[in-house]
Amino acid sequence: MIIAKTVAQVREQTAKWKADGLTVGLVPTMGYLHEGHASLVDKAVSECDRVVVSDFVNPTQFGPNEDLEAYPRDFEHDCALLEKHGADMVFYPDVSEMYFPDAATYVEILSDMPKMLCGKTRPIHFRGVCTVVAKLFNIVTPDKAYFGQKDAQQLAIIRRMARDMSYGIEIVGCPIIRESDGLAKSSRNTYLNADERKAATVLYRAVTLGKRLIQEGERGADKVTAEMKKLIEAEPLARIDYVSAADGVTMEPVDKLDDGVLVALAVYIGRTRLIDNFTVGE
Amino acid sequence: MIIAKTVAQVREQTAKWKADGLTVGLVPTMGYLHEGHASLVDKAVSECDRVVVSDFVNPTQFGPNEDLEAYPRDFEHDCALLEKHGADMVFYPDVSEMYFPDAATYVEILSDMPKMLCGKTRPIHFRGVCTVVAKLFNIVTPDKAYFGQKDAQQLAIIRRMARDMSYGIEIVGCPIIRESDGLAKSSRNTYLNADERKAATVLYRAVTLGKRLIQEGERGADKVTAEMKKLIEAEPLARIDYVSAADGVTMEPVDKLDDGVLVALAVYIGRTRLIDNFTVGE
Numbered sequence: 001m002i003i004a005k006t007v008a009q010v011r012e013q014t015a016k017w018k019a020d021g022l023t024v025g026l027v028p029t030m031g032y033l034h035e036g037h038a039s040l041v042d043k044a045v046s047e048c049d050r051v052v053v054s055d056f057v058n059p060t061q062f063g064p065n066e067d068l069e070a071y072p073r074d075f076e077h078d079c080a081l082l083e084k085h086g087a088d089m090v091f092y093p094d095v096s097e098m099y100f101p102d103a104a105t106y107v108e109i110l111s112d113m114p115k116m117l118c119g120k121t122r123p124i125h126f127r128g129v130c131t132v133v134a135k136l137f138n139i140v141t142p143d144k145a146y147f148g149q150k151d152a153q154q155l156a157i158i159r160r161m162a163r164d165m166s167y168g169i170e171i172v173g174c175p176i177i178r179e180s181d182g183l184a185k186s187s188r189n190t191y192l193n194a195d196e197r198k199a200a201t202v203l204y205r206a207v208t209l210g211k212r213l214i215q216e217g218e219r220g221a222d223k224v225t226a227e228m229k230k231l232i233e234a235e236p237l238a239r240i241d242y243v244s245a246a247d248g249v250t251m252e253p254v255d256k257l258d259d260g261v262l263v264a265l266a267v268y269i270g271r272t273r274l275i276d277n278f279t280v281g282e
Numbered sequence: 283m284i285i286a287k288t289v290a291q292v293r294e295q296t297a298k299w300k301a302d303g304l305t306v307g308l309v310p311t312m313g314y315l316h317e318g319h320a321s322l323v324d325k326a327v328s329e330c331d332r333v334v335v336s337d338f339v340n341p342t343q344f345g346p347n348e349d350l351e352a353y354p355r356d357f358e359h360d361c362a363l364l365e366k367h368g369a370d371m372v373f374y375p376d377v378s379e380m381y382f383p384d385a386a387t388y389v390e391i392l393s394d395m396p397k398m399l400c401g402k403t404r405p406i407h408f409r410g411v412c413t414v415v416a417k418l419f420n421i422v423t424p425d426k427a428y429f430g431q432k433d434a435q436q437l438a439i440i441r442r443m444a445r446d447m448s449y450g451i452e453i454v455g456c457p458i459i460r461e462s463d464g465l466a467k468s469s470r471n472t473y474l475n476a477d478e479r480k481a482a483t484v485l486y487r488a489v490t491l492g493k494r495l496i497q498e499g500e501r502g503a504d505k506v507t508a509e510m511k512k513l514i515e516a517e518p519l520a521r522i523d524y525v526s527a528a529d530g531v532t533m534e535p536v537d538k539l540d541d542g543v544l545v546a547l548a549v550y551i552g553r554t555r556l557i558d559n560f561t562v563g564e
Contacts, residue, residue: 011450104393105446111386135448141423164387166417168293
């Protein structure tokens, strides 16, 4: 596996692959890789001739009071996982390789979409995500790019950005990967102490309850999210950020839980903010 | 010459060229082509194996009270000129091909750069320019892209955007092409009636005066721009928008006319807004 630290190195290699008629898949990550990321790499390897994984904790998507500094990193472990899963190149740039000191250009969706759900507490988050993903698209020029459904709003926003910006890149969403007790895999799970780790299953329990209520015939968004909230509020270490039903494409609030609607939640467990979601009918 | 109306057609053709190892040059235009545009095409043809010219009046770079509807169009004439100058493809999309009805993604430089000079009277202009040029970059994926120095701030902004967004595309600036009496070639010159056309030479006369003062040793920006303004104010049909000296890269105001400084002006001749500029030491 090639370890590329510079943009030039990535460009040169992907140009060679493309000149040889090979397709290229991109898996953008912030590193500290887990089985969720591995599933994206597996999918990319199965669909593309060559797979590039970016491993970059992107500063522009963190707010001033967020966990940029604390975000866990383990590049050696990342490389071992990527080798094992058959990635061809990992792009591991320094911040200075990605952003000039006076960098000021951003890609942003100027609609309500990035202000909904996670955008309410993370106002600049999706602007940073769109910007770094657009840069990675420009550097790697992949045929396909892979994102996890765990970050459902991010996936919807990337789809919209790629469409609006005329990127000829297929955006592939991949299912949430969970621990054996249902907790969605996340690099941030490492922040949890033992008690919090137990409490964190409340997100999946809420997801399971929501799904069951819908399966039993309930289609009122308020009704279902209220029951989910009640369950979460019973967990002393949990504090709800939001439990919401949204249009699966636009992220706008909906009243009725039709197929395709996203039911998403963000919950603080202690100081750690975790997210989870499901799509009605999937 | 290929006439492409759709993004898919452009992508397919440029992919074929690239698979054959050919380099591709892009000349973005709003059509109604003149010798200024022709000089960009000539330069592109001399440097690239294949040349794509986009011919698209981009609505997102026009303000609500600007001349989007009135902007002159003559596609047949454009095609004849492009054929003659050796362009390989003209991309001539409908607005609906470039923008979905709910398109909301923009590329924007969030610094003072796009607020200076023309940005003062055209606050959303450069956001629209950056967005459409980024889209054209994504559609055509050129090796080089060509822009006229007449739109000096646009050129500086595109350079910055391409750098910040990690586009591996060389941005080539080309000299201003002028009428025999010095008026910079512009599609908007067609708005001028006979009296205005005569008065419009005041921009070039001001440019010539500014250059002469600097050649004679004057390096004070205020002094030179004041003399240029005085000359323009003597022309009854002219109304100054700005006459300014700016850093050639950042577009920030400067006091001293060192080499590389941009001296730029925008002047209304009747209702038509014209621009011109020169770079100190060039």
